[in-house]
Amino acid sequence: MAIISTAGLARTFRTKHGPVEAVRGIDLTVREGEILGFLGPNGAGKTTTLRMLTTLLAPTGGAATVAGCDLAADPAGVRRACGYVAQSGGVDPQTGVREELVTQGRLYRLTRARAAERAEELAQDLGLAGLLDRRCGALSGGQRRRLDIAMALTHRPKVLFLDEPTTGLDPGSRAALWELVRRLRDEHGTTVFLTTHYLDEADALSDRLVIVDRGVVVAEGTPGALKLEYGGSPDASLQDTFLAITGRDATPAEQTPVAV
Amino acid sequence: MLFHDTALVYGRYLRQSLRSRFALLFGVLMPLLYLLFFGPLLTDLPLGGRGSSWQLLVPGLLLQLGLFGASFAGFSVIIEKGQGVIERMRVTPVSRLALLLGRVLRDATLFVLQAVLLVLAAMAMGLRAPLPGVLIGFAFVALLTVSLGALSYALAMKVDTPQVFGPTINALTMPSMLLSGLLLPMSLGPAWLDALSHLMPFRYLVDAVRDAYAGSYATAHMLYGVLVAVGFSVLAVAVGTRVFRTAGA
Ligand SMILES: Nc1ncnc2c1ncn2[C@@H]1O[C@H](COP(=O)(O)OP(=O)(O)O)[C@@H](O)[C@H]1O
Numbered sequence: 069m070a071i072i073s074t075a076g077l078a079r080t081f082r083t084k085h086g087p088v089e090a091v092r093g094i095d096l097t098v099r100e101g102e103i104l105g106f107l108g109p110n111g112a113g114k115t116t117t118l119r120m121l122t123t124l125l126a127p128t129g130g131a132a133t134v135a136g137c138d139l140a141a142d143p144a145g146v147r148r149a150c151g152y153v154a155q156s157g158g159v160d161p162q163t164g165v166r167e168e169l170v171t172q173g174r175l176y177r178l179t180r181a182r183a184a185e186r187a188e189e190l191a192q193d194l195g196l197a198g199l200l201d202r203r204c205g206a207l208s209g210g211q212r213r214r215l216d217i218a219m220a221l222t223h224r225p226k227v228l229f230l231d232e233p234t235t236g237l238d239p240g241s242r243a244a245l246w247e248l249v250r251r252l253r254d255e256h257g258t259t260v261f262l263t264t265h266y267l268d269e270a271d272a273l274s275d276r277l278v279i280v281d282r283g284v285v286v287a288e289g290t291p292g293a294l295k296l297e298y299g300g301s302p303d304a305s306l307q308d309t310f311l312a313i314t315g316r317d318a319t320p321a322e323q324t325p326v327a328v
Numbered sequence: 329m330l331f332h333d334t335a336l337v338y339g340r341y342l343r344q345s346l347r348s349r350f351a352l353l354f355g356v357l358m359p360l361l362y363l364l365f366f367g368p369l370l371t372d373l374p375l376g377g378r379g380s381s382w383q384l385l386v387p388g389l390l391l392q393l394g395l396f397g398a399s400f401a402g403f404s405v406i407i408e409k410g411q412g413v414i415e416r417m418r419v420t421p422v423s424r425l426a427l428l429l430g431r432v433l434r435d436a437t438l439f440v441l442q443a444v445l446l447v448l449a450a451m452a453m454g455l456r457a458p459l460p461g462v463l464i465g466f467a468f469v470a471l472l473t474v475s476l477g478a479l480s481y482a483l484a485m486k487v488d489t490p491q492v493f494g495p496t497i498n499a500l501t502m503p504s505m506l507l508s509g510l511l512l513p514m515s516l517g518p519a520w521l522d523a524l525s526h527l528m529p530f531r532y533l534v535d536a537v538r539d540a541y542a543g544s545y546a547t548a549h550m551l552y553g554v555l556v557a558v559g560f561s562v563l564a565v566a567v568g569t570r571v572f573r574t575a576g577a
Pocket residue numbers: 081083088089090091108109110111112113114115116117328576577
């Protein structure tokens with residue numbers, strides 16, 4: 069059964085310089101327990117799609133359901149079912165790790181005692197146990213990311229949305245994060261919807277890829293199937309496959325990743 | 329749930345404020361400087377009010393404290409948007425109204441605290457005012473802070489950079505301060521200025537607090553002051569909640 073399905077999901081921003089069609093119509097489905105790689109160049113509309121699916125941004129067209137809850141009719145249900153980690157993260161550098169985790173638990177309506185317990189559990193589970201009494205700002209990049217994810221897992225969501233989770237991490241931390249994502253799925257059956265513009269990441273981590281470009285889905289399938297269909301052979305590099313699909317590189321040299 | 333969430337948000341931001349000692353210190357220092365360096369200038373001037381010049385000046389300073397402090401409160405939201413804190417909270421089930429109320433109540437707490445310090449210092453310098461009047465003054469500071477804080481947070485949700493936010497707030501607060509007669513009573517000025525100042529909501533607040541400090545509570549000034557302060561707060565919180573509920577563009 070599909071845990072996420074969207075039909076014609078679209079968002080146009082009104083700006084001073086005229087309308088910007090950030091997302092022009094996304095149709096996709098995600099199966100329960102799947103790790104979906106949402107791959108596309110900068111500006112393709114990945115973040116905008118995620119913000120719509122997590123109720124942060126109202127769509128200007130189309131519809132979607134997340135965990136059986138309609139985005140427009142039952143945003144509270146969607147919020148209960150999903151966790152979201154923005155590219156920028158979401159903790160205050162001056163606040164302590166424990167305080168942020170406990171506050172997050174309380175925002176999810178846990179009792180004070182339960183929230184404190186949950187903070188310990190999460191810290192244990194995500195390798196933050198010795199760091200609870202530090203300020204968030206005093207964590208390394210990889211530790212910060214794990215904290216962001218811990219915050220999003222507070223209420224044991226069915227679906228976890230990760231926006232470019234490894235951008236800016238060193239190779240060791242990236243590998244550790246991939247491991248964590250796989251473990252979440254394997255141990256808890258969590259569905260993971262992650263965006264990336266790193267092809268190796270999409271290749272290594274995703275069960276299935278959805279490739280977006282200029283606000284629409286341009287291809288989807290398992291990494292192997294996409295390579296066969298567009299790259300010409302199952303051994304084609306995802307780089308060549310991507311090039312064949314979009315007509316350009318995933319990460320052109322002149323574009324630096326920007327957080328939106 | 330609204331109460332639970334508001335208390336939670338309030339607690340988080342109050343702890344955050346108490347951690348930034350420097351900002352707290354500066355907040356108290358500013359009005360003290362006015363008392364020290366501006367107050368003595370007025371002592372022997374004919375200001376036309378009843379009572380001493382302190383009874384005219386202190387109400388103005390109290391509201392000025394709220395006006396400047398609360399108007400710039402939105403800066404924190406701009407920073408938090410960049411950190412992703414706002415979106416992180418908005419994906420939880422937390423009440424949108426609580427996200428706003430928790431913040432403005434935190435601001436009201438801090439500014440009333442600063443107001444208390446200001447009044448104590450002014451008393452040391454010669455202010456004499458009846459206790460009920462002083463308490464009424466604090467209530468007005470709280471209402472003003474809630475209204476301006478709510479509007480400031482709403483604006484901060486809408487604009488993206490401090491470079492836009494700062495000048496906008498400056499452009500709004502400076503004329504408001506000058507036109508409201510916060511520093512000196514408008515009745516001292518020419519008729520056109522006095523008339524113009526009645527277009528400013530703060531004018532009614534400061535008139536009411538000055539009456540309260542002079543010990544007259546059942547006056548037209550007080551009635552208008554209460555109506556304007558309460559009306560303005562309700563309107564501002566309504567606008568703020570709307571923005572917090574729909575924000576995201
Ligand atoms: N709040 C906004 N206002 C105007 N345009 C926006 C806004 N957010 C995103 N965009 C534009 O929408 C497009 C898609 O952005 P985004 O979803 O962030 O892409 P991605 O995450 O794939 O890099 C970009 O052209 C971006 O400039």
